[in-house]
Amino acid sequence: MDLGEKIVLITGCSSGVGMHAAVQLAQQGARVYASMRNPAKAGALKALAGEAAVEVSVLTLDVQNNESVRAAVALVESEAGHIDVLINNAGFGSVRTLEQATPEQLSEIMDVNFFGVTRCIRAVLPGMRSRKSGRIVTVSSVGGLVGQPLNEIYCAAKFALEGLIESMATYMEPFFNIRMTLIEPAGIRTGFVGRVMADLQKEAAPLQEVYGPVLGAYIGQIQKHGAFESSAQTGAQVAEVIVHSLQDESSGLRTLTSPAAKAFVREKIQGDPDGSELQGRIRRDLLGVG
Template sequence: MKKIALITGTSSGLGLETAIILAKNGYTVYATMRSLAKKEPLLARAQEEHIQLKVLALDVTEQQSVDNCVQTIIAAEGQIDLLVNNAGSGFAKTTEQTTEIEMQWVTDVNYFGVVRCSKAVIPGMRTRKKGHIINISSVGGLVGQPFNELYCGAKFAVEGYTEALASYLTDAFHIQFTLVEPGGIVTDFMQSAMEKTMTAGKMAHQAYMPILKKYMSGIKQRTEGSSQQVYQTPLEVAKVILAVAQNENPPLRIRTSEWAEEFCSLKTQADPDGTKSVERIKERFLS
């Protein structure tokens, strides 16, 4: 029996590659995006790969849009086995120069979008006592970085939210949770984040310019000359997602490259996959 997968943010990059690789490996894939006007690259790849995808509209910033999409899938398939919360956006700007609207937006897209989609699928998974939610986080969900504090804050929130859910829903209702933590992906997402950084630099207070120049120089060096492969391709990260989805006992946390592993090592060396922390939480609160 095929498993039903719902993936958000599939118009390009990691979401697109994840939709393709899951479909190639036997999943019935519902690939979603905010605007269906952007579906052609995904459909073209699906045709090239000779696979079938079901494409639906889903805006993670609107609960009604999320609910409508989930209800459509349930009506057609009766269940959702896998949710991949991939939709998100990069954001790099100092707190001092960030507007209230931008603060709300970066948190809404990167954190509340995950909550909304999870909220919509958990009831069905709980009733069936089966399901897996994979949240695409980042090394920025574990380690704060210059000019990325609002993005990192949203990803830290995703990490805490996911860990808390895993502390009681997995044992009680057999719903699995995994945080996938890339170090960097060469996609339109990354390009968008860099463009925002450059725009931020033009508007930044002069006091920040020496720091911003160092930051941008470091990004350029890592992009052009790193032997540690800082920035992965979307397909490389999608393969990690597939492996996690196929794992009957998936980790709570997984980094997707050696660079990401080393970058987060001071935070993760005592509990690399997060399972020890969850067990301690259960002992303290639920035993």
């Protein structure tokens, strides 16, 4: 896809991957609508856009609020005419056991990371379907393919995303020319990890009480292997992968963003690294389209 003049809506642009993707896409000539739930946090994005000498439009979009999502999509469609690309990026991590999480915490993790994406996709689909054109990129995680200790609720939300996108991709592209893509990073050096650690600190006592040995073993292994420090990407690097995936019409359903991400999920992706073989077979067997 030539990104010049394409209308792009991104969620979660106050920091990290979303902020860098917004600026990099604008550098490619796209008309970028960089959304965030709290536009008072747009300072870092505006500074980065200023350094790159590009413009991005900031708008409010809280993925947890249907009305906010509908209003943001309506604003872009009325101002720009349509939306070519939706990038579902907003999300947050949580190290919390199922037993320890309150029902409200369980719901919030699912709501932001999974239902938030469903709200955004539902809002852009009517426009994309009627134009028979669109790209929907969803930032998942290696945690969408591989369950990890103490991350069960976050991984469940990302697994749900993978199921949603993998299923919709089977018919959206052949019937409506809407391509759906999953972006799967491993660790990224953004505020995400700090927020997870702060949350963990807050919840340390109940976690320690029962699951202390598991937490100790988990942190011990992470420190021993130095996995995060040595292989984590920057938000800008993951944003580059998103830009490239949009430009590359031959990219498959899923893109693992680094060698570390590929290595982490290797047993799950053997023989079909980008998911295109399986997509092809399901489209042929269940829909009769090639």
